[in-house]
Structures are given as structure tokens and as C-alpha cells.
Amino acid sequence: MTAAEATSSPLRELVSKDQWALPSATVNRTLQDGLKAFVERVRQPNWLQDQPAGGQDELQPLSRRQLERWAPEPQWRSNLSGFVDALDHWCTRWSAIQPVGFVVAPPFTGLAESLEQVAADRDWRLIAPPDLDRIHRGQALQDWWSQFEGDTPWVLPELGHCWLRTPAGLTLVRHLLGAIAAGELGRGLVGCNSWSWTFWTHLLPELRFSTLTLQALDHQRLGQWLQGLAGTGQFRLTTNGSWVVPPKDEPARNGARTSAFLRDLAAWSRGIPEVAWAIWRDSLRARPEAEVEEPPDAEPTQSTCWVIPWSQVSVPTMPPGESRPLAFVLHALLLHQGLDETSLQQTTGLAPDDVHIALHSLHRAELIGPHPRGWFVTPRGYPAVRRYLHAEGFAVDGF
Template sequence: MNTTSAHDTPPPTPSIWQVVAARDYEVPADSQPATLQRRWRALGRLLLGTNDVDPARAEADLRALPQVRLANLVPPIDWAPAARALGAQESLETEAHAPVRFFIGQPYCDHPAILAHWARARDAVVLSPPDTEQILCADRRWLDDLAPGNGRPWVLPELERCFLRHANGLDLVRDFLARALSGALGPGMIGCDSWALAFIERISPLPGTATLTLQAFDGLALTRHLMRPDRGHVRFLSARSGEPLMPEDAGDSDGDDRHAAETACPELRQLAAHCRGNPGLAWHYWRQRLRAAPEREQQAQAGEARHDTPLREDGQRLAAADDVVWVAPGIETPTLPAESGEDVAFLLHALLLHRGLEGDVLGALLPIPPGRLHSHLLRLQALELLSRAGARWQVAPLAYPAVREFLRSRSYLTDSF
């Protein structure tokens, strides 16, 4: 006899957004079978000069998705759930006596946006960073204006904008941290990029300070995040095998059968490993991998849909249930030229430490002649290793894993994520 009550409801699916202490961050590991398969394919290509499996759809036969379609399938990330997770974790912190907490943002995860949501929810005072001149002159008027908020919490979203890697660019941030950590400013939250934090901990240790961060996204979390069913009836097909990335009922999983869900979508499991669990970085990679069938094939499918799909009340036909999006097996990621030397390494490291810099500030920080620096910037941009937003240069998202590995191999200070 079925004893389930009609009023019983399944337990809510756990949120994919989790905030943890930075020491508890866990980089997702790729599965051993998938790693061995990739190495076997690479060995076959090296020895035989051929691929071991013919793709179901040659990537050359597919085309990029229109920007409107891409924006619908992969819209900008809504960071509000991450802010709610931060608030929930903050309330559980045992180090309640600490006047200040740090929220560490991984590259491309937009910690200022997360903290903007957090600040609105708490009516917190948002502190603006000093400008370049104030930093280099150690202008204490910026510090003097940071008066306590009369009991209101405060948030400084971008600590990486409060210093420069320069002999005259560190005093102001040291004084700010001393004042904030002493409790003189009252309770607050400091947002900081992970690369900047690694540097700051070298020049101004932060013992006993509570540091929080987003937990890594594994393959299951990325699947739920990037292949959400509320974005229309879409079938994601692998260009390598022609098979659906997920079975039709995968979106209804309640999270109990984790192994089955991850096995059903190895592409996103591998993407999670490649991006070290970084959801912002995975978002960029996923957008680049989505493809559409050739136009003539889409027109044929549209003709079939006109006859097969039911009518709405207004007489218009419903959208076709088989809206197919192809997922390329991989994309060509930028690589650094073999002759890249210390000038390039120092430039890339400075951009990561400060989450991007303007060209004139780079010229003041780096021991590189202006003409040569400009040449490096343009060359790296042409190679898609750097991107530019206004006057600010930054490491391009798709180039980040290669740049991080390049710097790590040269024993440069890297972040912990």
C-alpha cells in the first residue's frame, strides 16, 4: 500500500552555490577513466597522426550561435544566489568575535557584484577604493574619511584596487588593514581577488582572520547551472558522439544519484576540472563551445516543426521540442609563444595581482620601456591572451589556465584556487 501523503513534497534540491572557509575549498578532480581516455587519444594522434574516433559532426560543418540565441541559452550569471549563500555561511561562522571577514573572489567570479547584493541586504556602507594618486602618495585623507558607520556594517568590495605593486604603493593598504582588523571601523566585510590576497598575505599577514569563498563547482553543479531546463526545450548534443549530454529526466534529479548525473555529462565534469571549479571561467568556456547546425538543416527542422508542434490558444504554434544545440568537443585555447620571457611574465603577473590595470599605470609599475610595453600589450591582445575593457587591460578568460600554468612553472606567486 502506498503510504505517501498527497501533501508530501520532495526535499528541496540543495543550492549549487555554497560558501565555505577558504581552507575548505576543494578543486574538483577529473575522473581517472576520462583522463586515461584523453591520454590514449593524444598518444594515438602522436603515433598515427589520426584521431581514434570520427566526430558525429565535424566542427567545420557547424556554425556559431547568433548572439541573441547565445544570450538566451547562457545569460550573464546572476550572483544574487551566491550573495545569499555568503549571508547564510556568515551567520554560521564560529569566529563571531572577529570584527572583519574576507570574501575571496576567484578570477572572473565578480566578487564586487556578490558583495553589492550582500550590502543591499544588510544596508551596509559601501567603501570606495582610493585612486591611483592617493595610493602612490599614501594619502591618509582616504583613511580619515572611513569613519565608522554608526553601527551599520561596511563593505570594501575590491581590496585589489587599494594597492599597487610598487615601492610607494603599499603603505595605504597596510594602514587600512591595521585599522580595520583592530575593530576601529566596526564590523565589516572585505572583498579581495584571490591573486591579490596571495600577495597581501606576503606583505601583511592576516593571522586568525576569517576568509570565505565560493566552493568549487563540480560537474553536477555545472550541469545544473549551465543546462537549466527553464531556458527552453533544448537538447544539447555532443559533436563528438552525437549523443545527448544529459538524459531527458536528468533535470528532475533530486541530487541523490550524484554519480549517475555526473556520468551522464562527462563534458561538464571535465570542464569543471579544467577550470578548477571556477564557475565564472566555466561560463566563458561553455559559451564558446555551443554551436548550431548548418542553416539548411535548421530550415528543414523548422519545416517539420510547423507540422508537428501543437497550436496555442492564439493560433500560434508552440516552439519545437527538439531545439538542438551542438557542443563542440573542445575549443582552441590561446597559448603563450615559446619565446615568452620575463617581460611577458612580469606583465601578466601584474595584471592578475590587480585584476586588470590601465596602460598608464602598467607603465609606472613595470621596469619595461613604454614602447616595448605597448608592443607586448598589442601582441598579446592579437594572440587573444589579453582583452581590453576601456583603458583597462586584463588576462582574457579563455587564456587564464595557460597563463596561470606559465607563471606557476616560472615560480611566480599564484593564488590558492
């Protein structure tokens, strides 16, 4: 994609799965990541050091106020024009044979929030998920089904919240997918995380619904998005002053090189916005290292935020050693987009003590954190978790 194409394409771009593209990494980063993954599998890493590595204390991470200035939280309920246009285009093409649209995306893309806003803007019915305990018991849930009654279109933001990986916990979504296939529920939209969708397409290989997905952010669109969050200002590398997000105007670059940081960030995060954003925030610094000064040609009305080199970026890693309970817990959390201890026991078959020990270990490693539904994988930890589950032979998502 050219720079002009990246600027013109919407940041919340909905595409078919065959149009989805994983951001490419630099050759050096690909080799380094492969070597690092191999080393971590054959020896125990220096895990959870009490003190940062030498030299890191010379860099000044941003304060909370500065983070709000340079990297505020993404707002997935605004700027949805391109997102909504793609949904409308899909409905025009497919609604005659499939009145319910499916949007599938990885975690940390803001999909559920965007769909909730679509429902609010269009005054469509928002389908609330059922209680997890009732799902586990396989109850009939007539009151939940009553939400679909009437002619008004409806939106179910997250399918992963409507089932549990237990014998009785699969019943509701089986019936839901069957009712949608039979055209019994009228017009609607279903959002589903990519891990849950992978599970159901493996369980029901005959599932052939047309789906849309959010396009991954390549390095150009990622830079455009991160710069948009910050508004004014510029981002430059601490070590040599290279541009991290280059100015749009060629003269403003003043001949300075552009760093490969964003290309590496896009590849490591797999183009997932909140994963990239979380790592980006940890990479920002309030001032450069001692030998780097503010360029004399910088606009006096602009300020500069400095970014450490990719080689200095710290991301969570899996605890040392082999542990199937950790893998079971992580996979369950991703399938259902967050679970509490009781639901984890039900879906993994682990004893309460094993669940508590696994959660403590993963939390200490910053791979999971508290969540409105109990616990969930952290954005910074997601790449390591996905890579670990893939190495352990779990069915990972296709994103």
C-alpha cells in the same frame, strides 16, 4: 558528491579554505593536458592561424541572439540566499573576535558584484576604492578613510583595487589590515581576489584572519548552473548525440550515454564559473555535424543545442618563446584585477614601449582584453595564463 547532494547544495556556496575542492579531471584529459603543456614548452605552437583548422568551418557557432538564449551572461546580483546565509553564519561565529569578514575567491567568480548587492540590500556603506595615482604617491587619503566612520556596517568589494605593488603603494592596505586587526573600523566585509590575497599572506605571514571562499563548481553543479542559465532545452554532443547535461529524470535519458565534456570543462576551468561559461559559449553549435540528426524521441516542445567534443575546443595559448615582460604584465593584472598602461609601468618597472608591446602581444593572443580599469586577463585565457605563471616560478593563488 552525489547527484542528489549536488542538486541540494547552493551554487553560490561559501566554505572555509580547507573545504574548497578542485574539480577532478578524467584520466585521459589529465594525460593529454600534461603532454600538451610539455610540447608547448619545447616547441613553438602553430600560433594565431589566419584560418581555422580543417573541419571547423563545418560547425556553426551560435549567433548573438542564440547565445543570449542558450548561455546568457551570469547575474551575480540575484539568487544570493545561500551566499548571505553563509555570511550571517560566519558573523554569528566570529564577529566577537573578528568583526570584519574576509571573502577570498579567484577572478571570474562574481564576488565583487555579489558583495555590492549585499551592501545595497542591507543598506550598508559601500567603500569606493581610492584613485590609483594617489595610492602610487602614498598620499594620506583622509577622505577615503572617512568612509568607515559611523556605526553602519560597510563593504569593500575588492581589496586588490586599494593598492599597487610599488614601495608607496603598499602603505594603504598595510594600514587598513592593521586597523581591522585592532578592531578600529567596526563591522564590515572585505572581498579580495585570490592573487592579491596570496601576495599579502606572503608579505605578512602573520596574517591570520578567518576567511571564506566560493566553492569551485564540480561537473554536476556546473551542469546544473549552465542548464539553469538556458532554462528549457537540452544539450547533446555533436558527434554521437550523447547527453552533455543529462536530464534529471532517468526515463528522459532514453538510455543515451552521458559525455565527459562537463567533467573536462570543470577541471580545465578549475571550477571557476565565468571561465567555464566563456569556454562553454564557444563550444555551442546551432546544429550538429552532418551525420548527426535530432533524436526522434525528443520532446516536440524542447529544442536542442549541440556541443562540440572537448577535443575540438579551442582555447587561447601563450605566444611562443620566453618573455619575462609578458609574465610581469600578466601577474600585475591579476594582482590588481585590471590596470592601465601607466599603472603597469609603475608596478612592473617596464619601460612604456615594453608595456605596449606586451599588451599588444597578449591582446592578439586573446589572453587579455579591454577592461573598465584598463586591461585584464580574459576568462578564456585565464587557465593558460595561470599555468604559464606557475611554470615561470611566480607565486600563483591557491585556487
